Amino acid sequence: MKIAIYGYGNLGKGVELAVRQNPDTELFGVFTRRAPETVQTVLPDTKVYPAADIVSYKNDIDVLVICGGSATDLPAMTPALAADFNVIDSFDTHADIPKHFAAVDAAARQGGNIAVISVGWDPGMFSLNRLYANAILPDGKDYTFWGKGVSQGHSDAIRRIEGVADARQYTIPVQAALDSVRAGENPELSTREKHTRLCYVVAKDGADKARIEQEIKTMPKYFSDYDTTVNFISQEELDRDHKGIPHGGFVIRTGSTGVNGENKHVIEYSLKLDSNPEFTASVLVAYARAAYRLQQRGDTGCKTVFDIAPADLSVKSHEEIIASML
């Protein structure tokens, strides 16, 4: 199965590495809107092509993994590319997923291709766990906690403040809230009670740190509803201690069964990831396998993680998975 990468940032680099870990996948190359000769790939043998030429490689690529941003790239890219390729994306603007699904579905059907959208861990593995747990425990309550991990959006928001040279923001779940949920206490949790925000900020020379801290803590949507801690550090410290992109989180459903709901159950799924983009990329490649198999069987259109049978993700045969994993 030949996989190509469209868009080459952190996620694209993760896909480049993930393809290597799977015995049945091979990397065709990377497509970029930059000048190909200026792109330095992680692996020396990776070929780089101009994005504009992609359609001419239509017959050489089995699945295209689109590694663009959800804000502006994917809403245009995924429908356009689904007309010519089996595609996977990690579209993560939850509220716009139905609209994106419809646009991609129409294009994929017309092209006779499979598109899988919103693949990764949230949306993705977390969504799957919400669905499974809801189907099993109809009478219950859902909780999702994120972190400890780096939020790129929040880090960017801090960097846009005047006087800030660099920043890294961690989202941290509140342990007491997690404990209460796990104990089956079904708490009603405010935004503030679920997560705290921890910021490491490099101030420019002579910048007013008190004002920067105040601007961060009062920033609507991003920080004002949270207990936020701001630590000023040097660029050296930031580069040394905070260059990773860890993330993770918890999906918990608590529910009850019995004659009078007397038996309580807790279903918990959690991820602890050293590299958010590399893990997301690993999920994308597993779903690329499924997309290819679905198209081989004559299916077309847009799919989500909800629509794909788990067996189609595995490199192993049906006999092997039944014998070794069931």
Place this chain on the structure above:
Amino acid sequence: MKIAIYGYGNLGKGVELAVRQNPDTELFGVFTRRAPETVQTVLPDTKVYPAADIVSYKNDIDVLVICGGSATDLPAMTPALAADFNVIDSFDTHADIPKHFAAVDAAARQGGNIAVISVGWDPGMFSLNRLYANAILPDGKDYTFWGKGVSQGHSDAIRRIEGVADARQYTIPVQAALDSVRAGENPELSTREKHTRLCYVVAKDGADKARIEQEIKTMPKYFSDYDTTVNFISQEELDRDHKGIPHGGFVIRTGSTGVNGENKHVIEYSLKLDSNPEFTASVLVAYARAAYRLQQRGDTGCKTVFDIAPADLSVKSHEEIIASML
């Protein structure tokens, strides 16, 4: 969707209750090999029929949930009933699953029905999590821990010892082992290092407790490979403190990505269940929904949890799940 229960023990009772929690399912009744008038159902309105008459109700039942034992009941019952009904079972003899699958598949295809075997939490939800995690992290290591929970098989084994009036055995995961796995240390764990066994035993009057304890602790397969604690208590204490059937456990996969495997990831799924049979029953009913839908779409044959797309488990429409859970 009309669901019937075949076999009425703890699991059958759980299904009786679970059907009530789902708005799209209705209980047709219970089929039993006992004299129907001797069977006391949990809910007063539940109808009880003789198992021998089941085929005459073929057109009244959409899915039959077979609640028999894996040792002798299910290997015969599931293939026999799959010829006439869509069926679900919880066959859990891992080593015999391929053979069971083949027998059930042939019968279900011949009857134009869907059969879903080995549904529950292990096999079942734990299997799913093993498969997903393996597909995502090809370079990694799997761990499954069970408990804290009651093992019916081990409790039965103790009851068969001379001088034992009653017993309850708990399987308990070793916290240090869990911690080591979660820390990504990839430990090689012996049987003894993963679980301990805790036994509450009611001795008959005048029985030799030292001999009973010795027989338990040295029983091959069941106890000799474990650190086992035996507590003698009264029947009153057993009935008061140990009448529940809790269980649960943990499926963890640790793996690495990156240029040199430098980024570690931990995927963990866990269950904490007050009632093992009621939770298992809840999973069975969700898969009954999927079986019915698959057959409505013209599919036939034997399936496992690996073969069923998550969306088919949900009572909600595709539009709803995409909008609310993805």
